[in-house]
Amino acid sequence: MRDLGVGFGYLMKGQRWVGRHGRWFGFGLLPGLVTLVLYAGALVGLAYGADDLTAWATPFADDWTSPWQGAFRGFLTALVFAFGLFLAVITFTAVTLLVGQPFYESLSEQVDRSEGGEVAESGLPLWRELWISARDSVRVLLRVALYGVLLFALGFIPVIGQTVVPVIGFCVSGFFLAEELTAVALQRRGVELKERLALLRGRRMLTLGFGVPLTLAFLVPFVAVFLMPGAVAGATLMARDLVAPPPTPPQGPPQGPPAPSPYTWDKSGNRPA
Numbered sequence: 001m002r003d004l005g006v007g008f009g010y011l012m013k014g015q016r017w018v019g020r021h022g023r024w025f026g027f028g029l030l031p032g033l034v035t036l037v038l039y040a041g042a043l044v045g046l047a048y049g050a051d052d053l054t055a056w057a058t059p060f061a062d063d064w065t066s067p068w069q070g071a072f073r074g075f076l077t078a079l080v081f082a083f084g085l086f087l088a089v090i091t092f093t094a095v096t097l098l099v100g101q102p103f104y105e106s107l108s109e110q111v112d113r114s115e116g117g118e119v120a121e122s123g124l125p126l127w128r129e130l131w132i133s134a135r136d137s138v139r140v141l142l143r144v145a146l147y148g149v150l151l152f153a154l155g156f157i158p159v160i161g162q163t164v165v166p167v168i169g170f171c172v173s174g175f176f177l178a179e180e181l182t183a184v185a186l187q188r189r190g191v192e193l194k195e196r197l198a199l200l201r202g203r204r205m206l207t208l209g210f211g212v213p214l215t216l217a218f219l220v221p222f223v224a225v226f227l228m229p230g231a232v233a234g235a236t237l238m239a240r241d242l243v244a245p246p247p248t249p250p251q252g253p254p255q256g257p258p259a260p261s262p263y264t265w266d267k268s269g270n271r272p273a
Contacts, residue, residue, distance in 0.1 A: 007178075007209025007238070014234020015227070017111060028107050028229025031100025036225050038095075039088055046084045050077045083152050087144070089173055089218050093180040094137040096228060101130055104232045108184045111236040129187070136183060136193045140176055147172045174211030175200065177218075181211075181235035182242070189243060199242045210238055 018025040054076045061069050097104060151169050155161040179200055186196050200207045214231055218224040 001205060003203060003205035004209035007206040007211075008213055009209075010234045010238040010241075011210050011214060011231065012234070013237055014111075014232070015230035017114070017233040017237075018230045021110070021114075024107055024110060024233075025229050028100070028103060028232060029225060031096050031103050032225035032228040035092060035096040035099055036222070039092055043084065043088060046081060050080045050084075053077075054080060079152065079155060083148060085219075086148055086151075086169060086173065089177070089215055091141060091144075092218065092224055093177055093228075093231075094141060096224075097180060097184065098130070098133055098137060101133055102126065104184050105129070105188070107229060107232055108188065108236045111233045112185070112240070115237070115240065132187065133183070136187075137180070139193060140179060144172070144176050170212055170215055171208055173215040174208050174213075175204075176211075177215055178207045178211035178235065178238075181214075181231050182239045184232055185236040185239035186243070189239075191243065203242065206238070206241075210234065 018028065051073070054073045058073060058076065061072055064072070147169075151165050151172070154165045157165070179196060182200070183193075183196060186199075191199070214227065217227055
């Protein structure tokens with residue numbers, strides 16, 4: 001459980017880092033602002049069209065009497081919008097990172113420089129980095145979509161669907177959100193998606209401590225835009241921890257040759273007195 005607090009600490013350290021480096025904070029805001037405008041339009045369209053979508057998908061309820069028809073379709077409309085919001089939270093980071101790849105690469109490298117040590121560089125051209133980022137994002141989003149469909153179906157279970165399922169949904173969102181953010185630093189270090197997922201699963205509490213609070217914060221309008229630069233900085237700090245080599249055990253003083261046993265035998269086979 002200690003890792004939960006450590007993961008949240010990395011999120012706070014990232015926000016403090018961009019707070020101390022105001023130029024990089026402004027630099028990292030630009031991709032999020034562009035993506036926010038696109039997503040705001042999509043969610044507004046979904047809010048206006050969710051009723052029609054639900055009515056089209058449930059023609060069998062056309063002849064139901066009031067209030068059952070309204071209650072049933074209203075419940076489904078709320079689920080559709082909640083599912084859309086869930087996907088928006090997950091895909092916002094992927095799309096923002098894709099749009100802002102050059103911005104966040106530079107920000108992540110600067111965080112590495114400020115922390116000292118070797119600054120990893122991918123050595124790949126920009127188009128190649130964009131292709132790898134887009135390919136990995138699609139793979140992650142497919143996983144998220146599978147979880148989303150499963151959780152959407154489980155949402156119909158009474159009590160569990162309104163209590164346990166939302167908690168699981170936030171944990172799934174937080175895990176994959178952390179993966180998308182740490183990918184900026186880990187991809188520069190040559191860590192492939194499969195290895196990244198294995199690293200994060202190995203420190204699951206650390207990952208959730210970083211990703212779940214960020215997922216909850218991203219539900220507040222405009223907050224995601226302002227937290228993204230610090231989230232990338234914090235994810236870079238966490239990535240350094242994930243790939244850090246294990247500490248070398250302390251070496252004791254050199255040992256001399258072992259002392260002879262008092263019970264050795266001489267060449268004639270007799271034990272000395």
